[in-house]
Amino acid sequence: MKSLSILLHGSYNGSNYGDILLAWLIKNIIEEEGVNCILNNASSYFHRILGKSGEHPLRHNLKGVDGVIFGGGGYLTTKKIGIRGYKLLLLTHLVPMLEAKRRNIPYAIVGVGSGPIHDPILQRISKYALNNAKLIILRNQESRDYLRKYNVTNGIKVTADLALAYTPNMIKIEDDIQAERLLATLPKGLRVFLHVNLYNPHGGISDIERGCEILVKELIKYAHDDENIVFIIGSDYESKQCNEINRTLHNMLPSKRSIVIQDYNPWTLSAIINRCDVIITTKLHVGIIATSFGKTVLSFSGDQKIKRFYEQINAGERCIELKSLERGDAYKQLKNFIYAEPINIEAQRELAYESLRFIKEFIKKLQKEPK
Template identity: 25%
Template sequence: MPSKKILIIAEVFSENLGDGVIYESLRNSIIKNHPKYIINKIDLSGNKDWCSHISTSTSTSTSTSTSTILLQKLKKIPILKKIYYTYNWYAKTQKACFPDWVFQIKNSDAIVIGGGQLFTDNNFGFPPKIFDVYRLCKKYKKPLYILGCGVGDHWSLPAKFMYQKVINYARFISVRDESSRKNIFKYTKVNSVTHPDFGFSINRNNLISKENEGSILYLNLQPLEDFKYFVPTLKELTESAYFDFWENIIKVCYCNYQISLITNGHIDDYNVVVRLYNRLLANGYEKVTLQPRATKPDELIEQIKNCNYIISTRMHAGIIAYSLGKCVIPISWDQKVNNVWLEMTNRSDIVLDSSVLNKKLTLSEIESLFNNSIKAQGTNLKNAINTIDEILKNNLTY
């Protein structure tokens, strides 16, 4: 009997490398439980590889073209942002993607939409793409599975129409947290099962890679604009004040830790970190280092292997670190962060609320939070992997 071909559709080549980590974790989990399956992939946003993300430019808005600056400003207006993403998909990207999508879906035995906060409607970026996946699956009579996705709590009417079609067609649905399960049921009355984010299984073959002995502290951060978009109470916070928060952490940790700045790979994140790094050097923090910008998921994982502690705003930098046995302090900029960590640890005291950006953390507070993060860490990781394996083994069959 020939091997079954599984097509995973996800944010495979996203510039935010956390998405690539999710894909690799899902792929490895399927192979572990179904070693005879052949896995192929499609990037949901139409990227073919990481080539477009390789540039290590650190240019900021001062050297960006006027048209690019104008576009970025327009995309901050919610309705214009949705119009932009709708136009970009239907007028540009869809035409380029469809020949490959048709060929791969037509020649696969089953389709998996897998991992990440895909069933959301922040900018209408995902609904039309996922709807097109459904239309092709239906046309070619291919079974569709939705695995480990996050689900937003607000869908516009067009998104609701599209997602309801997709979810009702799916043969099986799992989501990465209880809030996502409730959101799916709220909009569709369809039941789903929960399990931790696939990223927590990235180190499935060696749960705790080595003893976490050392004093290397990584600080992982992203643009303040991300916080402002999701947290209205931070609208007035300036980048200078944002940097004050991070500089205070460095100040209280400077004598006890070797500190390095790191990003998830996105060029916007890297530009912000470079600005912070330059400010730190100007203020006399010469021992702080800057990690090179990772351009592929395995590079990011290798970087995080070298630290012992991480304070992270990007969710999957923290997830990778946790999976490697590191001490982690996640900072939430979106409720999904709290939901995912709660599903994994069954604790609400792991994640710091975004209001912390207006505070000055003390060294004792930071170290207490680090200690909280590793309570039952090994047990949590084993349970997460066992749950994922059981769900895939029993439900990804046809």
């Protein structure tokens, strides 16, 4: 009997931490059901880190595929009005849905964020593609509101971000040992993982970069005022620019109470987060994983999807948008929350587990269909 093959599609063409974890969680479910998982729109780094050896094309055709899962990520949107944003949504994400529909291959859309989609034509294409999906699971209510606005009438389920299903017991021993080794030189104190990848060391131009400048200045002041804090500076993807940012931050912080994680690896990053007490981040999934691991998180957001998450877990006060940050705001936020208790997210975690159950149901239905 021929084993099934499922194409797993997402924003997998880089090394982004959140995208890797979301793909890993879904890939595990697919393979646990005895089904072959084929990664689509995935870089060689992505294949390697998920244990797919050998050479793989960036984009697979759908020949021989029995189903498609469009995995988690906030990609059903045009973040900026312009041709690049339109092309990204249409060519990278909607075209595979349309091709699956044309070939009569069942597809599910799982754990995604959606909206806004600025172009009326793209809204209509999205409506057609999503209304033909067998399953749509969104990670927040705002995404559902956008799709309803675009007349997506297919049954939509709203759960929570799939990454909340990722827990500390999934960290491998060797990754935890590596994290312990990297942190061994730090003195005792409150361990703060510092992740400010939106900072521009050469001067801010955008409102977000200017907000990040304020954040960094007030963070440095707070670091000198509170000598109990030790800093671990790191990134959530491979980037020379991030390495420059991290070195700049390290040079500004007390040298004996801060280290830079030189080499990015998503599994080591998870172990480092688990060994820290507090996470300060400008990105989404570093904050989500830290929250899932029971850590105190302070979010300085550069994207509306981040604010959505903290409001969903009833912690909106722990997330400030960088574009509206004013002098004194960041210092006040640090003073109010750096020693605060973590947020309990067990109710939202159950919703993430529910998403994984929906994926299993989709796979089992494929297995029952005649070939």
